[in-house]
Amino acid sequence: METADRGVRSVEDLLRLLDGLFADGGDRWSEAAAGWWDDFYADRDRPVPFFADKPDESLAGWVADGTIPAGRALDLGCGPGRNAVHLAGLGFAVDAVDLSPAAVAWGRDRARAAGVDVDFRCADAFGGGISGPYDLVYDSGCFHHLPPHRRISYLALLERVLAPGGWFGLTCFAAGAMGSETPDAELYRRGRLEGGLAYSAEQLRHIFSSYSLVQLRRVRADPAYFGEEFLWTALYRKPVTGAGIPAVA
Template identity: 65%
Template sequence: MDRSVRTVDDVLRLLDGLFPPQADRWDAFYGDRSRQVPFFVAKPDENLVSYLERGLITTGRVLDLGCGPGRNAVHLARHGFEVDAVDLSPTALAWAEDRAQEAGVEVRFRRADIVDAEFTGRYDLVYDSGCFHHLPPHRRVSYRALLDRVLAPGGLFGLACFAAGEMGSELPDAELYREGSLRGGLAYTPEELRWIFADLTELELRRMHDEPAESPCFGERFLWTALFRASSSHPHVDDHG
């Protein structure tokens, strides 16, 4: 019998197969550290710096999703956070580990696919700079379920993702499956982000500030930045992941 679907997880994995694998793509992307790409520079996101300066986030446990070469993970560790950071790319993680060593901080880096990774305990902050917008539509279900599993009651979720009208694909979800391509990443409107993360309380949603080359922070206006808070009871999201 040639059948592969019995559970919701089977459906999700079947849909994964409609899009090219991601790990090799990101290994190639991070393979040349000398490339003049703004987010290769060891600068934290300007919105993340702002959250710290305004006291919106304080010390605690942090999970950095799709950490890349560790820009934000290292910055948070410097500020006393206990940081776990995950990425698909071994090449990116090797770079991140070098940066943490150079900065003299400890970050627990781990290679994992966030849609099926297991994490121990809850986090006071989950931060994602550039990972969410590379997920296919069906994996939003897995992503929301992940947040429900790992966010502590009252915990914070920070996000930076492509802004519609600026960067990324704005095709309807169904069309992405017909093409079998994410076209480099998906763009979102504020209304879509509020709808997807409706179980969380919005604290801030704005464009990322455009930072000049001499700034100590990374900032590009083609990104939305958002900060959400989980409820103090943080009820279970009735979705599969």
């Protein structure tokens, strides 16, 4: 008789089990999706808005007006490195992480062309290889590709690597404008993330309620920067003291 699989004995075991429910649904966040993203980034001349060598308008503004001072920064899901290169050029010490070797290679090319130093890494952000503390964690387009259960991993990562008093910046799909609004439970029934999940302002406030919200607004179109109005931009600050978010065991 075949022995049943009873390997779940930790939160991480459970999360990986749930990962498998999306394995055949074209998910774009796990290591298995690296090939999909490599194909996506293969043609650097494609007319994709975020292929432009420009930082997010919100991030550029927060740094320019002194809200976020230079320090150590982590760019999650960095893609071709446009935000990482911009930060490095302004004096930040930047680590940039992405699943796609093609994206990381492009980012390195951009850093060399700009004459800046960025530590690009091809890795799964949840694999444990990222160590803080960071004064800034920035995410433009990674969070909305995560399945619901990986929000747990995401919050645990922020709690682990973001310095007390550090900044967390986020750009993601806005409900009613872009992305799937399918309820979490139904996503598991369908086994698909439907190209990325949309969030309302209230949902973002709830998910990141352990952090102080500094700004939450829609991204502005600006020819000098990357900006698409179907996106939210949000800036949070981690409390200097407090209970924080429990680590994933």
